[in-house]
Amino acid sequence: MKKSIAFLVNPQKKSANILAYLTWVLAKVAQEMPAWQIQVFSEKWPENFEGVDEIWLLGGDGTYHYFINHYPTCSLPIALFKGGTGNDFFWKVFGDISREQHLSDVLKGKTEALDAGQVNHMLFLNGVGIGIEGEVLRSMDAIRFIGGAIGYYLAAIPNILRFKEYGLWFDKKNAQSVKSVFLCMVFNSSRAGGGFHFFPMASVRDGRLDMLLCEPLPVIKRLFYMPKIQQGKHVNYSFLEFSQITAKTIHCDRVLRAQVDGEVLESDTFDFKILPAKFRFIVP
Secondary structure, three states, X not given: OOEEEEEEEOOOOOOHHHHHHXXXXXXXXXXXXXXXXXEEEXXXXXXXXXXXXXXXXXXXXXXXXXXXXXXXXXXXXXXXXXXXXXXHHHHHHHOOOOHHHHHHHHHHOOEEEEEEEEXXXXXXXXXXXXXXXXXXXXXXXXXXXXXXXXXXXXXXXXXXXXXXXXXXXXXXXXXXXXXXXOEEEEEOOOOEOOOEOOOOOOOOOOOOEEEEXXXXXXXXXXXXXXXXXXXXXXOOOOOEEEEEEOEEEEEEEEEEEEEEOOEXXXXXXXXXXXXXXXXXXXXX
16 A cells, blocks of 8 residues: 655754664665655655645654644644654653554554644643743753753752742632642643653543642752652642643733743743644554
8 A cells, every 4th residue: 555654854853863763764664665655854844745644753742842833734644753852742642662663553554633732822732831840941951952851850950949939810810819839730641851740640532631730839848749740649749739621711920931842932821722632643
């Protein structure tokens, strides 16, 4: 069976390892599926995908975020290839998997429509952290070459020490409705930051977003609980409030930076909604 594939590679991520991985994939596909035609786009991505049967996407969470925001109406099957520092959404779809087994799953072509989220004008697959997460992301720009959980720790700790809580409310502001929080997160998937399991219970198939509010904490407790959050062992703590939403507008008492799948969004109002079964992904 013939198949036409557009293979998109992040032009900013063309390291020796990425190019070696790309070469390996292309060689394996040529061997196992010789009738398939693959066109690689590693500089400029196409404006449309006319005549294409599948899209293969090589990169990390930032690459996936760029893709869904530039092609928000894409209905073609999307195969994710791991090529970032965190690879959190890849992990949600495939788990811990060898590259051989992953490629075998991609070649089988089983698809499933998975949820996405939207905040203001941005779509997201993983999630949004308002406040400290935005500050951590800004700090990570200076150490992004480290990546993963270690890079996240190095960026997070100084911000954990100095970040000040903020007030938020969901409807019309009044004295009773304002909550003081240290952290507010709204996620579609489970983890971010290269392995921080903020929402271990989250599903990308349930048509809901998961929201977390953390009450203000002294600095020593912020540092103490950080490893627990990384491991996903925090869901029963009394100072955390978990809920599920399909749509919610969050107003903040000051302009804050938010982290949206590795991109920064600045605002004092964050309008969320779930996009059920938004994109078709190739799954195991």
